[in-house]
Each structure stands twice: as structure tokens, then as C-alpha cells.
Amino acid sequence: MKCEKFMTEFMAIDDYENMGLSMKLHQFICRRCSTEARELTTAMRILQQGTPFRMKSSISDKVMSAIIKREAFSENRITWTNWISIGSLIFLSILLINFSDSFIWLKAEFGADLTIPVSVVLGSIFSLYAMIVTAVNYESMKSVVENYLKKM
Numbered sequence: 001m002k003c004e005k006f007m008t009e010f011m012a013i014d015d016y017e018n019m020g021l022s023m024k025l026h027q028f029i030c031r032r033c034s035t036e037a038r039e040l041t042t043a044m045r046i047l048q049q050g051t052p053f054r055m056k057s058s059i060s061d062k063v064m065s066a067i068i069k070r071e072a073f074s075e076n077r078i079t080w081t082n083w084i085s086i087g088s089l090i091f092l093s094i095l096l097i098n099f100s101d102s103f104i105w106l107k108a109e110f111g112a113d114l115t116i117p118v119s120v121v122l123g124s125i126f127s128l129y130a131m132i133v134t135a136v137n138y139e140s141m142k143s144v145v146e147n148y149l150k151k152m
């Protein structure tokens with residue numbers, strides 16, 4: 001192993017104790033690299049122990065509340081009206097497909113046997129949508145149900 005390759009690989013690893021065998025060998029043989037590696041490890045250890053700058057108090061709470069206020073972080077990015085209108089649109093298109101020209105043409109071409117598979121596919125799409133809505137809004141749905149149960 002060449003010195004350059006050793007240093008490149010040495011900079012890339014996080015855990016200096018678990019170096020590869022060829023790297024350990026090079027560090028053992030090469031005095032220049034072993035000195036540099038030792039110095040780097042010491043420097044890294046000092047850095048990991050903490051920065052010389054100490055905050056008087058933690059600013060993470062302030063930053064988080066500022067982020068929440070700016071609504072950059074919001075639990076529900078899609079509003080309920082949007083979820084419901086998209087769902088209604090899918091449901092409405094399932095109902096309306098029976099009257100569409102292309103579906104009537106397809107039925108005439110392939111016979112009434114087409115109705116069942118198309119219904120299955122459309123039903124699956126609607127179920128999938130319902131699953132996505134539930135998965136995305138699980139927490140808010142849960143709290144709504146819990147509040148409802150408390151009132152009972």
C-alpha cells in the first residue's frame with residue numbers, strides 16, 4: 001500500500017480501531033503515515049470531546065418553535081378537504097366510467113365480461129387510496145377516534 005492510498009483510506013474511515021489489515025501493516029511499516037495518523041486520531045478525539053465554544057443555554061427549543069411557527073414543519077401537509085375531494089374524485093370517476101364512451105366501446109368490443117375485472121381494478125385503486133389516507137393521517141385519525149370514545 002502506498003502512503004497516498006493509506007491516507008485517503010484513513011480519512012474515510014470513522015472507526016480507527018477497525019482498520020483493514022493492509023492499512024495496519026502500512027501504519028506499522030511507514031513512520032511518516034503512522035505519525036500523521038496518530039496526530040489525526042488525537043485531533044479527532046479532541047473534536048469529538050466537544051467544541052471550545054459553549055452555549056449558555058440550548059437553542060434547540062427556540063429553533064424548533066420558530067420552525068413550527070413558520071409552518072415549515074407541519075404534521076399534515078395535505079388538508080382534510082384535499083384528501084376528501086381527491087377521494088370523491090376517484091369514487092366519482094368509478095361511478096362515471098360506466099357512462100364513458102371508451103368504456104361503452106370496450107364493452108361492445110370485449111363483451112360484458114370486462115365489467116368485473118375493471119370493477120376489481122377500480123375498487124383496488126380506491127382501496128389503495130383509502131390505505132394511503134389512513135397511513136398518512138393515522139395519528140390524527142387515532143386522536144379523533146380516542147376523543148370520540150372518551151365522550152361516549
Ligand SMILES: [Zn+2]
Nearest residue numbers: 002003030033
Ligand atoms: Zn506511508
